Amino acid sequence: DAKTTQPPSMDCAEGRAANLPCNHSTISGNEYVYWYRQIHSQGPQYIIHGLKNNETNEMASLIITEDRKSSTLILPHATLRDTAVYYCIVRVAGSQGAQKLVFGQGTRLTINP
Amino acid sequence: KAGVTQTPRYLIKTRGQQVTLSCSPISGHRSVSWYQQTPGQGLQFLFEYFSETQRNKGNFPGRFSGRQFSNSRSEMNVSTLELGDSALYLCASSPMLDRNYGYTFGSGTRLTVV
Numbered sequence: 001d002a003k004t005t006q007p008p009s010m011d012c013a014e015g016r017a018a019n020l021p022c023n024h025s026t027i028s029g030n031e032y033v034y035w036y037r038q039i040h041s042q043g044p045q046y047i048i049h050g051l052k053n054n055e056t057n058e059m060a061s062l063i064i065t066e067d068r069k070s071s072t073l074i075l076p077h078a079t080l081r082d083t084a085v086y087y088c089i090v091r092v093a094g095s096q097g098a099q100k101l102v103f104g105q106g107t108r109l110t111i112n113p
Numbered sequence: 114k115a116g117v118t119q120t121p122r123y124l125i126k127t128r129g130q131q132v133t134l135s136c137s138p139i140s141g142h143r144s145v146s147w148y149q150q151t152p153g154q155g156l157q158f159l160f161e162y163f164s165e166t167q168r169n170k171g172n173f174p175g176r177f178s179g180r181q182f183s184n185s186r187s188e189m190n191v192s193t194l195e196l197g198d199s200a201l202y203l204c205a206s207s208p209m210l211d212r213n214y215g216y217t218f219g220s221g222t223r224l225t226v227v
Contacts, residue, residue, distance in 0.1 A: 032213065034215065036218075041150075041201055041221070041223075042220055042221070043117070043203050043205075043218030043219050043220050043221055044156070044203070044205075044218045045218070046215040046216065046217065046218075049213075049215055051213075087156070100146065100158040100161060100169050100171065101146075101148075101156075101158065101205075101216065102158070103148075103155055103156035103157070104155070105155055106155075
């Protein structure tokens with residue numbers, strides 16, 4: 001299974017952009033990169049996903065390198081409520097068309113006032 | 114639109130017992146996956162169901178099983194509980210098996226085995 005590597009923790013000042021890196025050097029050509037976050041052991045919350053192109057939604061932007069071996073999640077104006085564990089995940093194809101999310105250890109992002 | 118509903122939220126069981134957890138997906142979602150989260154191992158994939166068929170299975174012993182009903186609701190069962198089965202069990206639903214669809218997670222069932 002394609003694995004991801006993330007820094008265990010990061011800090012960011014409130015109001016600044018938070019840039020969370022992820023390495024997925026073994027990703028296959030048809031595997032998507034997903035980002036989720038988890039707050040206080042609630043269920044993970046979907047943020048964004050992409051295959052090759054950069055993506056943006058109301059929550060964040062996702063920048064994927066041309067060789068697809070790494071990506072960066074950008075939270076443009078971080079708030080205290082963005083403090084969470086952020087998971088960079090590769091959606092791996094299984095048999096019979098099934099999928100699974102392969103979670104790493106994630107990055108604990110702390111937004112400081 | 115209601116989210117993914119998991120019941121019960123908390124459960125305490127004794128070693129050797131069995132337990133059944135329930136998950137109701139978002140209306141219209143046909144894929145249901147289960148994950149186990151522990152402090153030591155993180156989030157690990159258990160299995161995925163689609164159209165009442167198990168499509169994918171993680172590396173867990175046979176004591177862990179599941180099923181999906183015709184209305185897409187899913188249950189997972191753990192038999193002969195061990196202390197190490199104490200974890201947050203998360204259910205996630207998706208409209209289809211396509212990689213371009215995200216999963217929506219429920220709040221989980223926290224199981225404590227004593």
